[in-house]
Amino acid sequence: xxxxxxxxPLKRGRVWPLFGPCGVIxxxxxxxxxxxxxxxLGIVGESxxxxxxxxxxxxxxxxxxxxxxxxxxxxxxxxxxxxWRPLRREVQIVFQDPQASLNPRMSIAQCIAxxxxxxxxEVGANERSARVLEMMQRVGLDAELKDRYPHEISGGxxxxxxxxxxxVVRPKVLICDEPVSALDVSVxxxxxxxxxxxxxxxxxxxxxxxxxxxxxxxLSHRVMVMYLGKVMEQSARDALFEAPQHPYTRALLSAxxxxxxxLPGERVELIGEIPxxxxxxxxCVFRTRCPLVDHVCAQQVPVLRRVPSGGxxxxxxxxxxxxxxxxxxx
Numbered sequence: 001x002x003x004x005x006x007x008x009p010l011k012r013g014r015v016w017p018l019f020g021p022c023g024v025i026x027x028x029x030x031x032x033x034x035x036x037x038x039x040x041l042g043i044v045g046e047s048x049x050x051x052x053x054x055x056x057x058x059x060x061x062x063x064x065x066x067x068x069x070x071x072x073x074x075x076x077x078x079x080x081x082x083x084w085r086p087l088r089r090e091v092q093i094v095f096q097d098p099q100a101s102l103n104p105r106m107s108i109a110q111c112i113a114x115x116x117x118x119x120x121x122e123v124g125a126n127e128r129s130a131r132v133l134e135m136m137q138r139v140g141l142d143a144e145l146k147d148r149y150p151h152e153i154s155g156g157x158x159x160x161x162x163x164x165x166x167x168v169v170r171p172k173v174l175i176c177d178e179p180v181s182a183l184d185v186s187v188x189x190x191x192x193x194x195x196x197x198x199x200x201x202x203x204x205x206x207x208x209x210x211x212x213x214x215x216x217x218x219l220s221h222r223v224m225v226m227y228l229g230k231v232m233e234q235s236a237r238d239a240l241f242e243a244p245q246h247p248y249t250r251a252l253l254s255a256x257x258x259x260x261x262x263l264p265g266e267r268v269e270l271i272g273e274i275p276x277x278x279x280x281x282x283x284c285v286f287r288t289r290c291p292l293v294d295h296v297c298a299q300q301v302p303v304l305r306r307v308p309s310g311g312x313x314x315x316x317x318x319x320x321x322x323x324x325x326x327x328x329x330x
Contacts, residue, residue: 004031004067006050006057010278025277027053029229031067032304037172040199040206042220042237044213044252046274050229051209052096055177058207059093060084072172089119092166096178098158102150102165109146112136112165119169135164139194156187160194167198174199176208180215192218213256217241225249228277228285231304235311245313247292284316292317 006028027050035041043051056062058069060079069077071091076084092115095101102111112132116123123131133143139160150158159179166174176195180188192215199206210216216223217237224234225248233246241259244250250268253259271289275281281288287297296316304312 001031001033001035001058001070002068004054004057004069005029005065006053006062007065023278026229026280027277028057028064031229031231033224033231033234035173035205035207037205038199038203039222040208040220042216042223043207043209043226044211044216044223045226045232047211048274048277049226051226052177053229054226055093055175055207055209058173058175059091060087061093085119088115089169090171091173091175092169092171093175093177094159094162094166094179097182098155098162098179099150101162102158104150107147107149108136108141108153108161109133111150111161112168115165115169131168132164135168138198139164139167140190154187156183156190159183159187159191163191163194163198167202170202171204173205173207176206176210178209178211181210181212188212188215195219213241213252213259225252228275228280230285231312231314232286233311233313233315234304235307235309235313239309239311243309245307245309245311245318246315247290248286251289284314 005026007024007026010023010025031054033041043054045051053062057064060076064077067077068075071087074087076087106114109132112135113128116128116131133146136143136146141157141160141164145153145157150161180191183191195206196219198204208216208219220237222234223237223240225232225246227248232248233240233244240249241253242262243264244253247268250263251270253263254267254269268291271291275285275288283298283300284290284302287293290297294316300316302314302316304314305318307313307318
């Protein structure tokens, strides 16, 4: 993916004034990353930073404003629904709310079989039924549940149905949008272990979106940190959690007791509230909450540049983002 942008124009008279230029919400702005087979890229950030919009754009549910999305050599940026159809088998998504993502009028077996009927018409009814039962077993669902409906099973079982439905067509890429946030902690652990096992078995490239840093650390090979539609930092998992280079990453980790004690240097606290995405700050979008802010932060947009750990950080002071902290001068 190269320089991806997903912007939403604001309607005049509601959020924006009746006169003057109409604004836009930059849900995803200048996003850039690669994802390889057998790899998990974890994406973290506060609510409203653009994580779910990014996921929907990657599966063709949102139309990019600019940039490029390439999947297995195909530039899908301007694809229509008809163009996307052959690629639906390659790229699947697991949504955040397990029950809301399932058709309440379909049985569990029908929910899982639906992608096969739609995307794999060459698969006959007998083989389709066999693959559904096989996938149910693979994700830990008893075959006796196949005739039940989503409201008759638990949230964890519904999420397993969602995973089975996504994997039954044997995709190459799996997008997971907060797949465990609505589940109990014990069920979360089961789903995380399931995803790890399935990735090893099928060689999936996986994008895992979550606000739970512990889950992201357990699952991911690389981690990307987002704020107001932009990438703040991207690095290998261990490097990011052990030596975060961006002050926003440090602040996120400082807010979690398990990680705070492991961070070198001082604890970082966020200042103020997250700005409106319809009117982001000039220069660095994080500058209004950053403890390192200086005059240059308001004047120039920081670009992602390599840092000593081998990752990338979008901070004018990335080389100094560890201890000691640079005092506020503006």
